[in-house]
Amino acid sequence: MSTALFGEPIARREDPRLITGQGRYLDDLGGGALEAAFVRSPHAHARITDIDVGGALEIEGLVAIYTWEDLPGRVGEPLPLLIPHPALTHGRTAYPLARDVVRHVGEPVVMVVARDRYLAEDAAERIRVTYEPLPPVVGIEDAARAERLVHDDVPGNAGAHLVQEVGDAPGAIASAPHVLEFRLDIERSASMPLEGRGVYARWDADDESLRVYSSTQTSTSVRMAIAAKLGLPPVKVEVIAPDVGGGFGVKIVHPWPEEVLVPWAARLLDREIKWTEDRREHFVSAAHERAQVHFVRVGFDDEGRLLGLDVRIQHDHGAYTPYGIIVPIITSTQLLGPYKPGAYRVEFTSLYTNTVIVTPYRGAGRPQGVFCMERTMDRIADELGIDRTAVRAANFVQPGEFPYDQGLVFQDGRPLIYDSGDYPEMLRRTKELIGWDEFGDRRAEAERQGRRIGIGLACYVEGTGVGPYEGGHVEIDSGGRVHVSTGLTSQGQGHQTVFAQITASELGVPIEDVTVTTGDTRRFAYAVGTFASRAAVMSGNAIALACRKVREKALRIAGEALEADPRDLEIVDGVVRVKGDAGSSIPLRTVAVLSNPLRYAFDEETRRATQFAVGGSADTPPLTGEPGLEGEDYYSPVRSTFACGMHAAIVETDPDTAEVCILRYTVLHDCGRLINPRIVEGQIHGGVAQGVGGALYERMVYDEAGQLLNASFMDFLMPYATEVPAIETGHMETPSPLNPLGIKGAGEAGVIPVSAVIAAAIEDAEGIRVSRMPISPSELFHLRLEAESGAAELTNRARSHPAPLRRAAGEAGVRE
């Protein structure tokens, strides 16, 4: 038994349950419930002219069919625009069921409720919807041309336009000794959690209350949204996030159409209803991210120091904007990474297309921003013929310069001020870890064997732990058990472990006595949600603060019982004792009993708390403050804390097949004080795995008609374990001065720089510029052909470097 657990790499407490199949996910609940299925649009853009449900009516077991016409009042109104922003001048959201026009393949048109999902799908298949196809807008370039519109009343397909400026970037670039200009592209991918979305609703007609289970990243906010839509007082709505099989951002969006429709229908029919999303639905009706085009102009001096940086971004936000413009705002601001950009101007246009909506996916705009900045750093190095790490070092914010104000407004509406970090030291350690300075030898050796290898690195800074707040509630019961609850949800991050570690450390109780509940509005009603690498920072600190309240209360009550000054007391292994006098002690469970003076006894423990059992003065009231050994507190930061990291990789490209293999992958990571290094490492591994997906495998392939061609796991390629390299990790701990625990977020970190790193390493191996990610072997093959014909640009290094670096694709069929 140990109580000083903060910082210990203990095993995840939730894993035995989860990996032995005892998790309770959405579809494990509601065994007898009716089930819903949806008729979804097969067209990217079309007008609905007729819906004929006649054929479905003979399906035995059919319970109800709903179209938009059936939705009353606020249920039928467009879904909320969750995060309004002054620059989002033309925000548009969908109706829960399409009204007149569908704007992407997969948009829900008809809801079917039946005895089970099989029958619901049988019925859905027989519903005939007649569409009059409209011309679709697919891809950023199509959207920008604006020859066709996604929304009639949104000119130019532009939902938002935002410029942020620090200094005079165009001027600084114009007078800079060196100027480069280029375009960088990132394609669409998606969160793709193992468990899709899902909602299960139970209406209690007698109590007029609703209980909803949702596979969500924010149960409190889903609750408020459902209450508002259905016109119920929030106290009559409970929302619970059961075990959630991954979210990665997509489940922070709410309310999804299904989160409104399923509870609404459950109340209307007075029947339990469940909807479990299947994979095909997830591909075409949840959310995607990443697609952006970046036009970069950069001016710099002879040492590679940035003088001016001007970035123009076109962001594809799909058919609607329920989550606002968070993603391009994050790209615009986090692009700067650990660097001082000189003068900076960033402008983005957020464009509508007839595709699935775009909302944050782990990293949320940062992978694109880091790709931009790090490719820029590599370009500068290549232009000047100096080492890539030297250019970075020349531009770092220095350790003595914190807090460092970048002069921009971050995604939380607060100034972009970095709280702490040590970038030069991190770079030093990164170079050491990957063997940067020795790579020349390694490359030469490989070349002698006819192999082609390259090295790359990328740095990032990640704003984590955005507000506005989270809370924590801690209660010690008369059995000595410690119940912790916080409103934000868990999707497998390990909250049951880290929050218990914080609690055990703060209270001095054995971790075995601590249980943690998240995402259950019955236990904690106020919360924001789990996203933006914020759970540890926000709820971790809130729980620590709540623990401190409980501790203070425990010491006060124990002090009275032990007739000691609370300042002379300590808590060790769940027992309050006088420091230096182990004989004078009282267990916390007894303190819990004493904290609640009783009239009635129902067991041995409570007998000790009844009015004749407790002593004390006859002239003071039996209760001081509130009953119960519990406490609640909230943490609300002035602004975000900024974690950082540097990744490096060595890749090998096959001269014949153009396959890419990652030989080594290293991560240096700083998220402030580590609560649990093992969990941080796990988060990094998962992030890097997703990053490898984004760099080499995953893309959403839409054809010109707006059909998603790879809407299954057969063709949307997420890396298997076999594709993810062994990851070598090093930690640095620069505490955040902004919160009591000194911690920063870690959830998204791993994914952020991977595309930049892999692109750099491939470019280094091939000597051909890589400006677009992901890259497949087929694309690398064609890039080689283009380089041969002069259509793709070689790096300066390659131009001044003889074969075999530039061995042409034409001879690639011939080995040796």
Added chain:
Amino acid sequence: MKPPPFTYHAPETLDEALDALARAGDDGKVLAGGQSLIPLLNMRLAAPGHLIDINRVTELDTVEVTPEGVWAGALARHARVERSDEAAAVQPLLRAALRHVAHPVVRNRGTVVGSLAHADPAAELPAVLAVLGGSVEAASSRGRRTVPAAEFFAGPLESSLRRGELAVRAFFPALPERSGAAFAEVSRRHGDYAMAGAAAVVALDDDQRVCSARVAYLSIAATPLVLDLTASLDRRPPVTCDWAAAAGYARDHIDPDGDIHATAAYRRHLAGVLTERTLRAAAQEAL
């Protein structure tokens, strides 16, 4: 992603299975390992009225190895054939190719014969059957017939099995004396269907010169495509063979399609690379 309604049959003998198939007519489908059929049903891309599940027909659960070759019964799982040392000794191409078929969990259920019957041009085993000149034995309530590989694959996802017919076993001929075989493919991820793949068999004459070189390609044509590359190798001993010439010949005699994972040009290029790699390796084995 739930299948449309169907009637489920669970015969325990081959005769019962054939009887059920005969009665179902055009509306019947055999269910073997289900690794291909179940996804098709769940995506409602197939909607047979009757499923005849052969998993209880134990008489089909056989792997027979003779000096002539390997006979895989309709219930022989990929994994069983892959792990059979006897089969590997007689025809090493089977194990070599099976290791590229999906992942262990899929191989534990999927069947060799099911894979042939499914006739996916991107699948490994049809190419193996084709390059070896093997055959499939089909049975129906009316009788039995043997279909040579060259006639078995009719088109993408289309075999020449007739209505009411069940493929009861497949025959993979043994590797003759002084012959070697090799398999290679390039896929996006480990275990994925290949962007291109090649199965090669090379035979040497008494003077150790290449007297036969055949390569079957997967993911290159609508059915497994077999090229005879013997002529392009000029009957030389392996060390002096111009493998690149064979690769060039192969590139010039295929016409692959592009898809979202690989362009036609890349496929053609890969076919060349794999031709060379597999011929070299097969010749090495033959020595």
